Amino acid sequence: MTIRPVDQVPTTDPRSLSLVDLTACLELADNREWPYEDRKWDFLLRVGQGYGIADAAGKLAASAVLTRFGGLAAISMVLVADRYEGRGLGKRIMRHLIAEADDSVVTLYATSNGRPLYEKLGFQAVSVCEVILGRFTAAAPNTTRLATAHDLPGILKLDAEVLGVDRTHVLTRLSEYADRIRVVERDGAITGYAAASRAMSTQDHVQVGPVIAQDEADARALIADLAEGGRIRLDLDPRQPDLLAWGKENGLEVLFQATSMVLGGVPLPGDRTRLFAPLLQAIG
Incomplete structure (x- = not known):
């Protein structure tokens, strides 16, 4: 039986993403079986600020987007490649975005999968979206x-x-x-x-x-x-x-x-x- 080696968790700090990284974002989304939302990613990277963590091979291992409006900041597109799931990258990139938001009110929409992480970081549910x-x-x-x-x-x-x-x-x-x-x-x-x-x-x-x-x-x-x-x-x-x-x-x-x-x-x-x-x- 062949045992797949464990990928080394990236240690670099999150870096800014731009439209140049659109393809990498779409590949990461596909890795997590998200829809191929090319127009949505393009729009968000234009009106917000994307952040990403790359692995040793230069592949995007985690992503998130912070969109700011004065005293309000929205976090979205929080993704971690399946090979790094459960190894702290989601928490690391979220903490980076929270710090970037400074004293703004920070909001997001959570799926059932993401909600436990957000609750650990201090987010509280305020409403439900159907x-x-x-x-x-x-x-x-x-x-x-x-x-x-x-x-x-x-x-x-x-x-x-x-x-x-x-x-x-x-x-x-x-x-x-x-x-x-x-x-x-x-x-x-x-x-x-x-x-x-x-x-x-x-x-x-x-x-x-x-x-x-x-x-x-x-x-x-x-x-x-x-x-x-x-x-x-x-x-x-x-x-x-x-x-x-x-x-x-x-x-x-x-x-x-x-x-x-x-x-x-x-x-x-x-x-x-x-x-x-x-x-x-x-x-x-």
Whole structure:
């Protein structure tokens, strides 16, 4: 019987990743059987700061992305190659990102696999996210309209009110990532907006998010107008039971559940009663 030698755990500090490392990130994701989300990785490496740990052969052994918005920082894409699983790389890269976030409120979405590590590092669950996917059957009310470049100031103002931070550097790139963006306008002011985006080039569905609206009726209108009868994914908080039930009644089925966590359990900024779905779990 041949015994496979144990790979030596990398001892180098995490280094910054850039778009040059996109292929390596995708290879690492594939190693952990994550989807080939090339457009999502590209977007995150542009609006956030990626970090990675390489092994002796120069292969990416661990990764994570930190996206900062003033006093808020989101951690995402935390991956460790299977050959180094359980050997401390996840904890090491997480501690590096927490240090980089400085005194910001640090948040992330956790799967059941990642949650034990995050809890050991001091993260506390604040809510649950139900991921639902399918061909959306509700008719589009056509009460929203496609966004234009002139809507950006209004979108930025609304987003800052709801999230409690300035996400200009992300939202100015949203049109590059999103297939389409729609808005609700009343009395000349943007009161709601939502986007539909594909995480991978060949994806057969779009993820609808963010969904920001003054009430659930406008949130439903934005979602239905963006869906256009196609396959969509929605990440919804079960604390919005009517919206979740509406999605399920219209062809969407539960795919998986994730947990929203915050370091130290401190309150998130903003008026999140108007946030019906995040842009991405990676960003919030």
